[in-house]
Amino acid sequence: MATTALPGHNYLQDDASTVGAWFKSWFLTVDHKRIALLYLLSINVFFLLGGLAATVIRVELITPQGDLLSADLYNRAFTLHGIIMVFFFLIPGTPAVLGNFLVPLMIGARDMAFPRLNLFSWYLYMAGGLFALTAAIFGGVDTGWTFYTPFSSTYANSNVILTIAGAFIMGFSSIATGVNFIVTIHTMRAPGMTWFRLPLFIWSSYATSLIIVLATPVVGITLLLVAIERIWGVGIFDPALGGDPLLFQHLFWFYSHPAVYIMILPGFGVISELIAAFSRKRVFGYEFIAFSSMAIALLGFLVWGHHMFVSGQSVYAGLVFSFLTMLVAIPSAIKIFNWTATLYKGSISYRTPMLYALGFMGLFVIGGLTGIFLGIVAIDIHVTDTYFVVAHFHYVMVGGAIMAYLGGIHYWWPKMTGRMYSEVWGGISALIIFVGFNMTFFPQFVVGYLGMPRRYHVYPEEFQVLHVLSSAGATILAIGFIIPIIYLTLSLWTGKEAGNNPWDATGLEWQVSSPPPTHNFLEIPVVTTEAYAYAPDAAEQDAANWRPGSPL
Amino acid sequence: MTHKEHEHAHAHIGPATYYKIFAALMVLMFLTVGAWWVETVVEIPRALGVFIALVIASTKTVLIVLFFMHIKVSSRVVQLYAIAALFGLLFLFVITMGDYIARGWPPQLGPLP
Numbered sequence: 001m002a003t004t005a006l007p008g009h010n011y012l013q014d015d016a017s018t019v020g021a022w023f024k025s026w027f028l029t030v031d032h033k034r035i036a037l038l039y040l041l042s043i044n045v046f047f048l049l050g051g052l053a054a055t056v057i058r059v060e061l062i063t064p065q066g067d068l069l070s071a072d073l074y075n076r077a078f079t080l081h082g083i084i085m086v087f088f089f090l091i092p093g094t095p096a097v098l099g100n101f102l103v104p105l106m107i108g109a110r111d112m113a114f115p116r117l118n119l120f121s122w123y124l125y126m127a128g129g130l131f132a133l134t135a136a137i138f139g140g141v142d143t144g145w146t147f148y149t150p151f152s153s154t155y156a157n158s159n160v161i162l163t164i165a166g167a168f169i170m171g172f173s174s175i176a177t178g179v180n181f182i183v184t185i186h187t188m189r190a191p192g193m194t195w196f197r198l199p200l201f202i203w204s205s206y207a208t209s210l211i212i213v214l215a216t217p218v219v220g221i222t223l224l225l226v227a228i229e230r231i232w233g234v235g236i237f238d239p240a241l242g243g244d245p246l247l248f249q250h251l252f253w254f255y256s257h258p259a260v261y262i263m264i265l266p267g268f269g270v271i272s273e274l275i276a277a278f279s280r281k282r283v284f285g286y287e288f289i290a291f292s293s294m295a296i297a298l299l300g301f302l303v304w305g306h307h308m309f310v311s312g313q314s315v316y317a318g319l320v321f322s323f324l325t326m327l328v329a330i331p332s333a334i335k336i337f338n339w340t341a342t343l344y345k346g347s348i349s350y351r352t353p354m355l356y357a358l359g360f361m362g363l364f365v366i367g368g369l370t371g372i373f374l375g376i377v378a379i380d381i382h383v384t385d386t387y388f389v390v391a392h393f394h395y396v397m398v399g400g401a402i403m404a405y406l407g408g409i410h411y412w413w414p415k416m417t418g419r420m421y422s423e424v425w426g427g428i429s430a431l432i433i434f435v436g437f438n439m440t441f442f443p444q445f446v447v448g449y450l451g452m453p454r455r456y457h458v459y460p461e462e463f464q465v466l467h468v469l470s471s472a473g474a475t476i477l478a479i480g481f482i483i484p485i486i487y488l489t490l491s492l493w494t495g496k497e498a499g500n501n502p503w504d505a506t507g508l509e510w511q512v513s514s515p516p517p518t519h520n521f522l523e524i525p526v527v528t529t530e531a532y533a534y535a536p537d538a539a540e541q542d543a544a545n546w547r548p549g550s551p552l
Numbered sequence: 553m554t555h556k557e558h559e560h561a562h563a564h565i566g567p568a569t570y571y572k573i574f575a576a577l578m579v580l581m582f583l584t585v586g587a588w589w590v591e592t593v594v595e596i597p598r599a600l601g602v603f604i605a606l607v608i609a610s611t612k613t614v615l616i617v618l619f620f621m622h623i624k625v626s627s628r629v630v631q632l633y634a635i636a637a638l639f640g641l642l643f644l645f646v647i648t649m650g651d652y653i654a655r656g657w658p659p660q661l662g663p664l665p
Contacts, residue, residue: 186629213633214640250648301643305651317651 030115036101050084082145094266108190128170135162149237178212192527204269219255267404279346292331325375347539352426356407363399388448419495433480439473
């Protein structure tokens with residue numbers, strides 16, 4: 001591994017002589033890498049706040065009685081957890097942090113197509129977050145993150161409008177990022193960087209942006225209609241006013257189901273990068289993985305009604321949605337099988353990012369397969385609104401999206417900061433997160449199947465064992481999330497210099513210095529090879545060069 | 553990008569066209585109000601009224617998208633995205649209406665309000 005001194009001119013360096021100039025150099029920056037770091041910090045703060053709300057929920061659920069929170073306060077706590085985690089962490093998470101940092105670097109461009117729009121999207125994100133947090137400070141909101149009508153539009157006495165305004169503004173931040181990715185990928189690829197030479201992270205970012213641009217306006221309008229009904233009493237969703245509550249659910253899930261793919265598709269892209277780099281092989285079935293991302297983006301628009309099987313939706317519509325939901329399993333399975341085939345006869349090294357990638361594969365399979373259970377109308381009716389559903393989507397969101405996010409952060413951290421972190425602590429925390437996660441959410445499948453409804457803070461005593469197990473797991477999970485914050489922060493001062501390419505990976509981002517120069521490439525590179533062009537005998541060479549004491 | 557496409561992407565719409573489109577939109581606005589007024593005076597089937605209103609509104613949308621949003625003179629990719637958005641809307645409307653039509657309203661409730 002080549003190690004060099006941190007390069008003299010990189011994007012982290014400041015020529016600012018005053019505090020004001022320093023603030024300006026960060027808060028008015030149009031450098032995609034700096035904007036990615038602004039997002040990294042702010043999104044992680046929101047993640048911690050959402051985690052705090054989760055902690056309150058899990059502490060309450062240790063006992064069958066409602067002894068910590070009142071029913072009303074409990075409603076506000078799980079709503080806060082849902083809104084922060086969905087709108088302010090999972091949706092922007094991987095695209096805004098890793099996407100912003102990597103898209104130009106990976107395609108050989110000097111910045112995004114619209115650098116100012118990129119900065120504006122961060123300000124919109126912060127403004128949306130400010131609205132949501134203000135709503136939380138002044139009493140919160142008790143509708144659940146789904147804002148179901150007519151409760152949200154007519155009956156709720158909490159801060160619905162403020163929270164909706166926050167989600168609405170955040171939606172525009174998403175759209176700005178999506179438009180920027182699409183235009184950048186279309187117009188700013190380096191010479192020779194053809195579509196089928198693009199890293200798979202770019203394909204997944206493109207598919208994600210497609211969903212963002214096409215679906216987000218729908219939820220924006222829907223939330224606006226809720227506000228209009230709530231403020232002026234115009235009958236849109238409330239049956240008492242002549243509206244239809246199911247119309248809200250159709251419009252809301254038309255966005256919010258594809259939004260699930262906004263959360264997980266960039267994660268798929270990250271996993272493709274990690275599996276290739278740590279197996280020393282080209283991803284098996286590159287084209288299939290690329291097109292499966294596009295297929296998921298398309299099919300994701302056709303399945304929203306599986307959130308409405310018991311809502312009063314027509315049973316015929318339910319059957320069609322159930323059938324279409326099965327189709328999503330095909331491109332998802334293509335990815336999992338192809339990653340597994342990539343591992344086959346690869347030279348696998350168990351570095352920290354790879355531990356997250358392997359954890360992702362296992363957990364996402366459980367999350368995805370239980371999604372197929374839930375896509376079947378008969379099973380869904382049995383477990384609707386139980387902890388089985390809660391466990392399912394946490395396996396996809398935490399076990400999938402967050403594992404991929406953390407894997408990506410660990411993989412590109414040396415590129416972002418120029419420093420390596422402690423591999424020992426990295427491995428330990430990845431294992432703690434894996435164990436803590438399963439201990440938290442696996443019991444929820446069981447307790448849900450036995451009949452424990454979601455969003456209740458009082459429950460029969462027979463469920464207590466499983467709830468205590470879950471809360472204990474959440475404690476372990478929380479420790480697992482806090483450890484990386486500590487060792488990653490420490491690495492900024494004490495970490496070894498990473499060098500340009502600490503993982504011996506392919507890809508244009510590894511050809512520039514770590515941290516990269518302000519304008520990424522001194523000369524625009526000319527691409528002549530396919531993505532993941534590892535030597536055919538890379539695995540054999542790795543095995544021959546391994547010595548006791550080398551990283552596994 | 554070829555030379556021809558490059559020129560295509562930078563083609564622009566002159567002020568005269570904008571004024572014509574603006575005038576057409578104003579005429580369509582009066583048509584909307586007029587159609588509403590006619591419906592209050594003359595007895596026409598409700599479905600026909602909705603159809604006429606939708607035709608006028610769609611025409612306005614097409615004019616705005618093609619000229620004010622420059623889709624007519626944009627590159628193929630931008631045009632493709634505009635069409636993709638229309639398909640998204642089509643999915644939303646067709647599938648949602650599929651649910652409404654197949655829901656089987658109890659006959660005693662009568663037709664939809």
